[in-house]
Amino acid sequence: MAEKVLSVKNLITAFRIDKKEYPVLRDISFDIYENETVCMVGESGCGKSVTTLSIMGLLPENAVVQQGEIELCGEIISGKSQKELNKVRGSKMGMIFQEPMTSLNPLLTIGHQLTEGLIRHKGMSKKEAYATAVQYLELVGIANAESRMKQYPFQLSGGLRQRVMIAMVMSMQPKLLIADEPTTALDVTIQKQVLILLNKLKKTMNTGVLFITHDLGVVAEIADRVIVLYSGTKVEEGSAKQIFENNMHPYTQGLLAAVPNVDKDDFEIKAIPGTFPAITETIVGCRFHPRCPYATDRCRSEIPQAIEYEKGHFVACHKVEEENKC
Numbered sequence: 001m002a003e004k005v006l007s008v009k010n011l012i013t014a015f016r017i018d019k020k021e022y023p024v025l026r027d028i029s030f031d032i033y034e035n036e037t038v039c040m041v042g043e044s045g046c047g048k049s050v051t052t053l054s055i056m057g058l059l060p061e062n063a064v065v066q067q068g069e070i071e072l073c074g075e076i077i078s079g080k081s082q083k084e085l086n087k088v089r090g091s092k093m094g095m096i097f098q099e100p101m102t103s104l105n106p107l108l109t110i111g112h113q114l115t116e117g118l119i120r121h122k123g124m125s126k127k128e129a130y131a132t133a134v135q136y137l138e139l140v141g142i143a144n145a146e147s148r149m150k151q152y153p154f155q156l157s158g159g160l161r162q163r164v165m166i167a168m169v170m171s172m173q174p175k176l177l178i179a180d181e182p183t184t185a186l187d188v189t190i191q192k193q194v195l196i197l198l199n200k201l202k203k204t205m206n207t208g209v210l211f212i213t214h215d216l217g218v219v220a221e222i223a224d225r226v227i228v229l230y231s232g233t234k235v236e237e238g239s240a241k242q243i244f245e246n247n248m249h250p251y252t253q254g255l256l257a258a259v260p261n262v263d264k265d266d267f268e269i270k271a272i273p274g275t276f277p278a279i280t281e282t283i284v285g286c287r288f289h290p291r292c293p294y295a296t297d298r299c300r301s302e303i304p305q306a307i308e309y310e311k312g313h314f315v316a317c318h319k320v321e322e323e324n325k326c
């Protein structure tokens with residue numbers, strides 16, 4: 001039985017704007033197991049990054065966690081102080097951002113940055129840390145690793161910097177790896193190499209991966225399971241097969257229909273009509289109802305709860321519930 005690495009329970013994260021609190025994540029729950037990649041998808045502003053920052057304990061100052069619990073390898077980490085979280089962040093969970101310079105210090109050599117965490121968190125000697133760092137640079141496909149150790153981030157291309165960041169995070173052998181749009185800024189060939197690399201590292205180290213992306217092509221390639229977010233709500237969750245072949249929520253269907261179908265020689269993009277709601281906007285009932293072609297009075301008044309229709313396949317939609325009534 002695979003071990004549960006992360007458990008997010010009933011998370012509500014809000015932002016304080018003009019002394020009022022507006023929820024951005026509205027009661028989100030999900031789990032991640034070892035050796036699996038869970039992709040989180042949804043339009044810009046739906047709360048993907050806020051989810052990752054809530055887990056890492058890296059939310060901005062005007063954010064408030066109103067409710068919920070986050071468990072990492074059986075230990076509750078929500079509510080811990082930054083000092084306590086620093087230890088967990090260094091050792092048990094790691095994060096790869098879209099822009100590698102978010103994590104790399106421009107003033108320190110690659111070698112310094114790679115060995116620092118190994119010495120501090122893994123208790124390695126300088127010599128051991130150096131050898132381990134070189135080994136991980138080689139593992140992520142960086143040639144002349146020893147000479148790269150002496151260089152500064154600005155001396156490396158964007159793709160190489162991203163690899164260095166992956167090497168840095170993976171050398172800590174985290175149980176949970178969070179990657180927020182890690183390949184969006186890279187060109188297609190390098191993107192592909194990074195994805196292959198992450199997959200290899202996941203398998204060899206049994207890591208649980210939370211992967212955030214806009215790109216459904218990437219999701220199809222790497223996801224074991226998929227979580228679809230809409231305006232801070234989990235509208236559908238399932239295995240990659242369930243989401244791509246048997247999706248049920250009208251939003252998931254719209255999202256997938258927005259991808260041009262190359263196989264059918266049909267490049268028409270069916271965008272989802274309407275606009276994405278601002279966090280300050282009050283919507284009664286289902287958050288998606290103003291854009292949903294199937295909305296009924298029930299959708300306009302009652303928030304749909306997630307129901308499990310097949311094993312591991314959850315959907316929060318009144319229409320789906322009514323159609324599947326016995």
Ligand SMILES: Nc1ncnc2c1ncn2[C@@H]1O[C@H](COP(=O)(O)OP(=O)(O)OP(=O)(O)O)[C@@H](O)[C@H]1O
Pocket residue numbers: 015024042043044045046047048049050051060062214278279
């Ligand atoms: N510091 C902040 N103060 C106020 N609101 C914020 C802040 N950071 C994010 N938000 C709001 O929270 C919501 C979710 O933002 P988030 O960054 O999680 O979106 P996202 O799904 O990651 O989008 P993208 O795909 O563009 O990265 C957005 O409506 C955003 O405007």
Ligand SMILES: [Mg+2]
Pocket residue numbers: 048049050180
């Ligand atoms: Mg984001």
